[in-house]
Amino acid sequence: MRAERLVNLVLCLLSTRQFLTAERIRGIVPGYADAPNDEAFFRTFERDKAELRDLGIPLETGRNSAFDLTDGYRIARRDYELGDVDLLPDEAAAVALAVRLWDSPELTGAARGALLKLRAAGVDVDERASAAVEPKVRTSEPAFAPLLAAVQSGRVVRFDYRRPSSQDATRRTVEPWGVVSWRGRWYLVGHDRDRQAERCFRLSRVVGAVEATGPRDVVQRPPDVDLLRVVAGGERETPPITPARLWIEHGRAQGLRRRSTVVDAMELDGVPGDVVELDLVYPESAATWIAGYGPDVVVLEPDTLRKTVHETHLGAAADTARGEMRA
Numbered sequence: 001m002r003a004e005r006l007v008n009l010v011l012c013l014l015s016t017r018q019f020l021t022a023e024r025i026r027g028i029v030p031g032y033a034d035a036p037n038d039e040a041f042f043r044t045f046e047r048d049k050a051e052l053r054d055l056g057i058p059l060e061t062g063r064n065s066a067f068d069l070t071d072g073y074r075i076a077r078r079d080y081e082l083g084d085v086d087l088l089p090d091e092a093a094a095v096a097l098a099v100r101l102w103d104s105p106e107l108t109g110a111a112r113g114a115l116l117k118l119r120a121a122g123v124d125v126d127e128r129a130s131a132a133v134e135p136k137v138r139t140s141e142p143a144f145a146p147l148l149a150a151v152q153s154g155r156v157v158r159f160d161y162r163r164p165s166s167q168d169a170t171r172r173t174v175e176p177w178g179v180v181s182w183r184g185r186w187y188l189v190g191h192d193r194d195r196q197a198e199r200c201f202r203l204s205r206v207v208g209a210v211e212a213t214g215p216r217d218v219v220q221r222p223p224d225v226d227l228l229r230v231v232a233g234g235e236r237e238t239p240p241i242t243p244a245r246l247w248i249e250h251g252r253a254q255g256l257r258r259r260s261t262v263v264d265a266m267e268l269d270g271v272p273g274d275v276v277e278l279d280l281v282y283p284e285s286a287a288t289w290i291a292g293y294g295p296d297v298v299v300l301e302p303d304t305l306r307k308t309v310h311e312t313h314l315g316a317a318a319d320t321a322r323g324e325m326r327a
Helices: 002-014 022-028 038-054 088-102 105-120 144-153 227-236 255-257 282-293 305-325
Strands: 061-062 070-076 157-163 169-182 185-192 197-202 206-213 240-247 261-268 273-281 297-301
Touching: 002 022, 002 038, 038 240, 088 227, 105 255, 144 157, 144 169, 144 206, 169 197, 169 227, 197 227, 240 255, 240 261, 240 282, 255 273, 282 305, 297 305
Parallel strands: none
Antiparallel strands: 061 070, 157 169, 157 206, 169 185, 185 197, 240 273, 240 297, 261 273
């Protein structure tokens, strides 16, 4: 009922150019007329205004003329509506990669819907541009959807869980804080009521159905908890920085340029470009990212990164050749 009332309030304030007083809104918007008295109405209305502002909806306050005795409210369309969506080619490729990332029925529909909206807005999102990078995260575990729903609704969950050292499953009751991915696997992080401690659970070891129990909004993630650090433990300690120097053709690889600093200009095989420097935390993963730019980017240093990118290019060329032979 509250969500429906908020939607009706937004539609009402969007459809008028005048400021509407609280009493006028009370008579127009369904849901407010049910208030038993004036005090109850104004409490509800104040909460709704605060929630709209928290959601980022620009609620204006003012009066239509100097003769008005009370303030009114409206929502200006120019501030509410989404502006033109303008993505750079690299950003559009990232969107396409994100769409390819999800293969669960629960998330595929939302991802495809977002892609259609971008295309309807005139953004050219070419899914083939992300073909050089293959997403590794899969959401095929049956426990993914009910656990994610429990996190979003703030409900306690119960499930049978099999430890790696045993084939027998034990019943767990968990306050779920979040579902995160680490090295291609999905984990639930939360408070284990049976152990009275913070725990993480690999979704592939959840046996049978997940049961959500109790009222909604009773579970909240502690603000100081890093979910990924709970899963990764010491493995997530930041490795040493690897400096790299790259050559980028003029006007190309804007996504890479945003992360780097231009230090020189240089022609490579007669093609003008820039020499850039950037610090890499995970050079192995960056090699695939850099290789995706093809001939627009050439690694100058370090030599190990240059060889890895070159081998990635050779592998892509071999795959293309095999596909052409089969065709």
